[in-house]
Amino acid sequence: DIQMTQSPSSxxxxxxxxxxITCRASQSVDTYLNWYQQKPGKAPKLLIYGASNxxxxxxxxxxxxxxxxxxxxxxxSLQPEDFAVYYCQESYKAPLTFGGGTKVEIK
Amino acid sequence: xxxLVESGGGLVQPGGSLRLxxxxxxxxxxxxxxxxxxxxxxxGPEWVANIQQHASEIYYLDSVKGRFTISRDNAKSSLFxxxxxxxxxDTAVYYCARDKLAGATKFDSWGQGILxxxxx
Numbered sequence: 001d002i003q004m005t006q007s008p009s010s011x012x013x014x015x016x017x018x019x020x021i022t023c024r025a026s027q028s029v030d031t032y033l034n035w036y037q038q039k040p041g042k043a044p045k046l047l048i049y050g051a052s053n054x055x056x057x058x059x060x061x062x063x064x065x066x067x068x069x070x071x072x073x074x075x076x077s078l079q080p081e082d083f084a085v086y087y088c089q090e091s092y093k094a095p096l097t098f099g100g101g102t103k104v105e106i107k
Numbered sequence: 108x109x110x111l112v113e114s115g116g117g118l119v120q121p122g123g124s125l126r127l128x129x130x131x132x133x134x135x136x137x138x139x140x141x142x143x144x145x146x147x148x149x150x151g152p153e154w155v156a157n158i159q160q161h162a163s164e165i166y167y168l169d170s171v172k173g174r175f176t177i178s179r180d181n182a183k184s185s186l187f188x189x190x191x192x193x194x195x196x197d198t199a200v201y202y203c204a205r206d207k208l209a210g211a212t213k214f215d216s217w218g219q220g221i222l223x224x225x226x227x
Contacts, residue, residue, distance in 0.1 A: 038152075044152055044217060
């Protein structure tokens with residue numbers, strides 16, 4: 001099975017900050033990597049698919065990069081509604097594993 | 108608007124069974140792979156199983172193989188998860204998620220989730 005490791009596990013940031021979250025796969029997943037945002041009591045929401053493709057309706061301040069084993073999710077200017085937990089997920093092969101999550105908190 | 112509505116959760120004793128259902132609307136259900144994803148309390152999401160448009164391909168998480176069965180009824184735009192021999196560690200919110208048309212999986216629509224509690 002492919003293991004997905006996110007860092008950091010949590011971070012504190014202010015509105016307007018640039019935030020970058022890292023996801024590393026235990027083996028190459030090419031660009032088969034998705035990012036989700038989850039708020040308390042809600043289902044995850046797809047932000048980025050195929051490592052760098054912005055899902056329809058998602059603000060352009062979200063961007064994704066990477067290929068192979070190393071990926072990043074960047075929020076260019078953090079907004080109040082962006083405080084949430086973010087997960088990466090590989091879609092290279094089953095089982096389709098998620099990372100452990102990164103909680104973005106208000107500083 | 109895409110909608111996925113789960114039902115069938117609840118409290119069950121270890122070793123018991125439950126059948127989850129998910130009714131889809133707002134899109135052509137038979138065009139998509141579908142998945143079940145679960146999330147234990149305080150943990151991250153965990154993919155459980157997925158099923159191809161006409162059930163010709165099905166995949167499971169190793170820990171549920173032989174206990175859970177995913178199925179679908181395209182005429183009723185419905186997805187199912189039959190869960191047998193339930194264990195305490197199966198306790199989670201279970202989500203129905205729209206998977207892919209083709210190519211790589213992306214869970215672009217999710218249900219509201221249904222809680223399954225396995226406890227004596």
